[in-house]
Amino acid sequence: MDFSITADQRLMQESLARTLEAAAGLDRVRRFAADRDDAGADIWAALADFGLPGVVIPEEHGGLGLGLLDAALAAEALGRAVAPAPFLGAVAASIALTRGGTPEQQARWLPKIAAGDVVVGLALAEAVAGARDGMGVTAAGGRLSGGALFVTDAMSADLLVVADTAGGLHLVAGDAPGLRRAVVTSIDLTRRLGELAFEGVPAEPLAPGTLDAVRDAAWTLLAADTLGAAEVMIEKAVAYAKERRQFGRVIGSFQAVKHMCAEMAAELEPCRALVWYAAYAFDDAPAEAGLTAAHAKAHTSEVGRFIARTATEVHGGMGITDLLGLHYWFKRIGLNRQLLGGPERVRRVAAKMQGLAA
Structure with a gap:
């Protein structure tokens, strides 16, 4: 029995990698990170030509009609390229509408x-990761009030998927009256985050119970993105160890450096199985979807942090320079770790799912 991905899925991932190399190379990522007004429209247009925004959308609505595993493989490629693209919101909104929309x-x-044609912002942080003081969105009479932090692609979103404090999901048009936006600067400049304020903003509710599915999909995609970013950091560390010389020898010949690289690879490989199975379970084993998504998010976040630190140490002082650009992957992994809940929070949710915590 073959437990790997299919040949078509491998081909899709390889084709996407080539598209990203042309549209979102490291020089383009640097320009995006340096210019707050750069929305990366050219990158998203190239990915739209590839068909990526519609990966999980049914064919009758113009999408590819694929599953979350295919979306996770795409997220892995995006993480490898640290591509600035509103992919998370597109997939989350597609699932929210498919499962809970009229x-x-x-x-x-x-x-x-x-x-x-539509950029989607995702405002789930308070419902999924816990609300900070004074934040949270309440719904009454078809209108939303309150505030939301760490909203993905908040400044450029044409459509927002917003979770309220009661666990409901709502659609909000980007130009809705009473909606105010502000930039939130994070460590990861390849992603645009924002804060939203709602003052009686008109909203369209989605079917009850949709939030859990959107959360599970988002956790899985963030884990896949970290998986891809961590893979690149290992590859860069190994390549550097093969060429950097100290004391007349390449540093990769030193046992300590060999152990560092081997430990990174050994820690990351189980994460691939976790992420792929979580994505598979979302569509094919729904009873396991929530728990496997939580495991994938929490464990990959921990391993990603270890790899980000260790790969930087292998590079020595060069690891923190902008010349190599290693920090883009380092910071991408750091934001993925905390976005929609850090490992501690996600494990607490997993414990509740299993009846191990109140």
Whole structure:
């Protein structure tokens, strides 16, 4: 029995990697990170031509009709490229609409998301990762009030998927009256985060119970993104160890450096199985989806931090310079770790799922 991905999935991942190399190389990532007004529209257009925004959208709405495993493989490629793209929001909104939207909502939004014509912001932090003082969104009479932090692609979003404090999900148009946005600067400049303020903002509710599925998908995609970023950091560390010389020898010949590289590879490989199975379970073993997504997010976050630190140590002083650009992957892993809940928070949710915590 073959427990690997299919030949078609490998081909898709390789083709996406080539697209990202052309559209979102490291020089392009540097320009994006340096310019707060750069929305990366050219990168998203190239990915839309590839069909990426509609990866999980049914074919009748203009998408590819694939599963979350395919989306996770794409997220892994995006993590490898540290590509600035609103992919997380596109997939999360597609799942929210497919599972909890009315036929009218689906017909109105899904074709636009699939075509890449709509950028989706994701405002789930308070419902999934816990609210900070004074934050959180309440819903009453078809309107939202309150505030949301760490909203992905908040400044450029044409559509927002917003979670309220009661666990409901809502669609909010980007130009809705009463909606205010502000930039939130994080360590990862390849992602645009923001803060939203809602003052009686009109919203369309989605079906109850949709939040858990969106959360599980988002956790899995963040884990996949970290998996891809960590892979690149290991590859760069090994390549550097093979060429950097000290005391007349390449540093890769020293046992301590060999152990560092081997330990990184050994720690990361089980994460691949965790992420792939979590993505598979989302569509094919739904009873396991929540727990496997939590395990993938929490464990990959911990391993990612270890690899980010160790790969930088292998590079020595060069590891923290902008010349190599290693810090882009380092910071991507750091934000993925905390976005929508750090490992401690996610493990607490997993414990509740298993009846091990109140």
